[in-house]
Amino acid sequence: MTWLITGGAGYIxxxxARVMADAGEDVVVLxxxxxxxxxxxxxxxxxxxxTVLDRELLDRTLAGHRVNGVVHLAARKQVGQSVEQPLHYYxxxxxxxxxxxxxVVAAGVRRFVFSSSAAVYGMPDVDLVTEDTPCLPMNPYGETKLTGEWLVRAAGRAHGIATACLRYFNVAGAARPELADTGVFNIIPMYFDALTRGEAPLIFGDDYPTPDGTCIxxxxxxxxxxxAHLAAARxxxxxxxxGDLTVNIGTGRGVSVRELADLIAEITGRTEPAAKVVGRRPGDPARVVASAELISRELGWTARHxxxxxxxxxxxxxxxxxxxxRSR
Structure with a gap:
């Protein structure tokens, strides 16, 4: 079968696209x-x-490539920007x-995998976030992801589409250097950027109810x-x-911001300037760690790295x- 991957040229x-193609799946990217x-x-x-907003292009692509399933990753994903531009994000x-x-419905496609986010949970006050933890998003980005889940599941039930919604936690790393994240919106590239400029990375608050006082x-x-996407698609x-499936994608293990800052300093060799503690950011929960039991049971998936x-x-x-x- 042939899978359309929207947003398939992005970081994730x-x-x-590479994992699915390497596994023998036919793939086309939009x-x-x-x-x-x-x-x-x-x-x-x-x-x-x-863009997925172009219906005529979608119709031509689905028919022209004889698409049988869709993995939908294309989206805007900057939390702060979503607060400033909610209409754009919706x-x-x-x-x-x-x-x-x-x-998809018009083309008779019957498989759909949706890229969701742990942002649907908001500020959960639990040790491990399960798929039954109440969804209370705190920003327009999280709202759009939760709304998207509702829409995917409703369309699946109404039109006989097998669906899966994947709630990502904090994504990092790269399979090879040329595939690395080019954005500076997540904590690891933000720390790299500060160290490259000779500035102290920032830790937002060290007075949380966690072992070292920083967020986990x-x-x-x-x-x-x-x-996990390949497993869900298959x-x-x-x-x-x-039928529908909604699962967390996480490790079930928490890492504090202080632990991460120390590890980054060790790996980069940049112990100076040391990370600097500043005030808390509004809306940062103390701990957000996934329960990965359901995805292990349903898809046989477990994080390896x-x-x-x-x-x-x-x-x-x-x-x-x-x-x-490197030379700094």
Whole structure:
């Protein structure tokens, strides 16, 4: 069968495209190249340049490539930007998804995997976040992801589509340096950026109710995340009847910001300037760690990489993109 991967030239999307292609799946990518890099794609994978808001393009792509299933990753994902531009985020993430699902239904596609986020949970006050933890998103980005889940499941039930919604926790690392994250929006590249500029990385608050006072998060290697997409895609492909699955993608292990800062200093060799503690950011929960029991049971998936491997691979990619980082 043939899978359409939307956003497949992006950081996560390119890893998913490579894992699926390497596993023998036929893959075609749709990407507007606003953040994607065509050179990330494996040789032989077709790239359609465009947006999921373009219904005519979607119809041509689904028919022309005889698509049987969709892995939908294309979305806007900066939390702060979503607060400043909620209308833009709802248009891109919700209306775009709706347009894609309309095209999917019209084309008779019966498998759909949706890229969701742990942002749907908001500030859960639990040791481990399960899929039954109440969803109370705190920003428009999280709202669009939760709305997207509702829309995917409703369309699946109404039109006989097997669906899977994957709630990512904190994604990091790279399968190879050239596939590294080029953005500076997540904590690991933000720390690399500060160290490259000779500035102290920032720790936002050290007075949380955690062992070292800093926030605890669950970090998952992007290669493991890509493997989870392949497992979910094959699960939907094997289903004879429509059904839905919603799972967390995390390790079940928490790492504090202080522990991460110390590890980054060790791996990069940049102990100076040391990380600097500043005031808390509004809305940061003390601890957000996934329960990975359901995905293990349903998909047979378990994370294989630890946080050291994430930081080491991310640093290799950062240095490829920023050669000055090594010489500093």
């Amino acid at each position: 999307g390119a890893h998913v 990407d507007d190249i606003s953040a994607g890099i065509p050179e990330r794609l494996p040789e032989g994978v077709p790239l359609v340049s465009g 248009r891109e993430n919700v209306h775009g998804l709706g347009t894609l699902l309309e095209a 998060r669950d970090y998952v290697h992007v290669s493991d995340l890509a493997d 699960r939907t492909a094997a289903q004879r009847e429509a 630890d946080v050291r491997e994430m930081v080491e691979s991310a640093w290799q990619g950062w240095c490829l993109l920023h050669p000055e980082a």
